[in-house]
Amino acid sequence: xxxxxxxxxxxxxxxxxxxxxxxxxxxxxxxxxxxxxxxxxxxxxxxxxxxxxxxxxxxxxxxxxxxxxxxxxxxxxxxxxxxxxxxxxxxxxxxxxxxxxxxxxxxxxxxxxxxxxxxxxxxxxxxxxxxxxxxxxxxxxxxxxxxxxxxxxxxxxxxxxxxxxxxxxxxxxxxxxxxxxxxxxxxxxxxxxxxxxxxxxxxxxxxxxxxxxxxxxxxxxxxxx
Numbered sequence: 001x002x003x004x005x006x007x008x009x010x011x012x013x014x015x016x017x018x019x020x021x022x023x024x025x026x027x028x029x030x031x032x033x034x035x036x037x038x039x040x041x042x043x044x045x046x047x048x049x050x051x052x053x054x055x056x057x058x059x060x061x062x063x064x065x066x067x068x069x070x071x072x073x074x075x076x077x078x079x080x081x082x083x084x085x086x087x088x089x090x091x092x093x094x095x096x097x098x099x100x101x102x103x104x105x106x107x108x109x110x111x112x113x114x115x116x117x118x119x120x121x122x123x124x125x126x127x128x129x130x131x132x133x134x135x136x137x138x139x140x141x142x143x144x145x146x147x148x149x150x151x152x153x154x155x156x157x158x159x160x161x162x163x164x165x166x167x168x169x170x171x172x173x174x175x176x177x178x179x180x181x182x183x184x185x186x187x188x189x190x191x192x193x194x195x196x197x198x199x200x201x202x203x204x205x206x207x208x209x210x211x212x213x214x215x216x217x218x219x220x221x222x223x224x225x
Contacts, residue, residue: 009134009136011025023177026154030155052116055116055168075186075188088192090201092176093184100151102150104215106153107164120198129162131147132147175200
């Protein structure tokens with residue numbers, strides 16, 4: 001197996017004093033030379049996606065000239081506009097747990113193919129994803145190597161773009177106004193009638209649920225305002 005497909009995982013704490021494994025972020029320590037190749041592949045793939053306007057303009061994560069500040073400003077402006085127009089707004093914030101680790105390889109490759117990345121380029125991405133091995137190292141302790149059956153490695157140059165492709169179509173899955181910052185998602189809807197808004201939101205949430213199930217993702221938390 002090529003050495004660039006064998007990664008060591010270093011857990012990075014998400015909180016100051018972690019007390020469980022869920023409070024660590026697994027970062028892949030990858031070789032330097034493959035990262036250079038990934039960077040070239042990243043720029044080619046990103047250029048193709050942006051040239052054909054495939055990445056939704058409401059995606060503010062992992063993109064040049066985009067930030068969480070812009071995402072927050074966009075949502076805030078829309079809420080104020082709805083308020084000025086005397087509309088009632090239901091805004092929901094969705095949290096996807098371990099989103100990078102839940103990306104199904106075949107679904108991702110199908111989407112890549114659907115968006116026009118085919119031939120040799122598609123084979124390169126397929127080869128990058130399949131038959132990867134990883135172990136976990138904490139201090140002097142190191143686990144045995146296991147094969148990765150799903151997910152994209154955190155710490156990889158191209159993995160953030162893979163993830164953007166994976167959730168690229170969630171904004172089209174429902175009639176919600178959708179704003180994304182990587183795996184943090186805001187959906188909102190407004191109406192002048194509370195009962196109509198409540199009914200419509202519930203119906204559109206079924207569509208979101210269908211999309212999540214089809215893409216083998218789940219929700220950890222929904223905050224509603």
